[in-house]
Amino acid sequence: MIRVTRSIALDESEISESFIRASGPGGQNVNKLSTAVQLRFDVRHSPSFSDEVRVRLERLAGKRLTRDGVIVITAQRHRERERNRTDALERLLELIRQAAERPIPRRPTRPTLASKRRRLEGKKRTSGIKNLRRNQSDGD
Incomplete structure (x- = not known):
């Protein structure tokens, strides 16, 4: 179990990870190794949350968030x-803590x-300025 807050704990089986190749600089290494992580967490089918936390998390x-209610977080900052x-995982837990x-x-x-x-003083001042701009023959 992964403890998020006092009242929320996630089961490790609810989180799935897959490793993909990272984009960007890295030389020959980037073409050989799959170091980037794509973490998936199904929000809608998780028993760990109340309805209000689930709604805030989706927002x-x-x-x-995919159409199926799965949060996908891709991490490729590190080598x-x-x-x-x-x-x-930390980014997912921080998102859940905020929700x-x-x-x-x-x-x-x-x-x-x-x-x-x-x-009201500002409105009177503006009105007075606009009154001075009017032709005197228009209003009479």
Whole structure:
């Protein structure tokens, strides 16, 4: 079991890894070894989450989420396979930790009396300027 938060723990069998060839610089080594990791985690069928955490996780995953509800994380920052594995796993766990945090609801605030007065003074000033621009014969 992989402990994510106090209340969330993932079973290691829920995460599947496959190794692919990394793109980018690396010389001849990049053509021979599969050091990049593609980590897959099925969010919709995981028993580890409540519905609200699942919804937040799907929203946070963005383009990393497939239509089937699988998060795909590709890690190829490092040259070693093990470092890429830990990097991909840490990125997944950080995503889950963010989804597990309850968002603080916004408390609507009222504008202060001074800000209302400043707004009205600005409107009066603009109105006065526009009144001066009018032809005097138009309004009479």
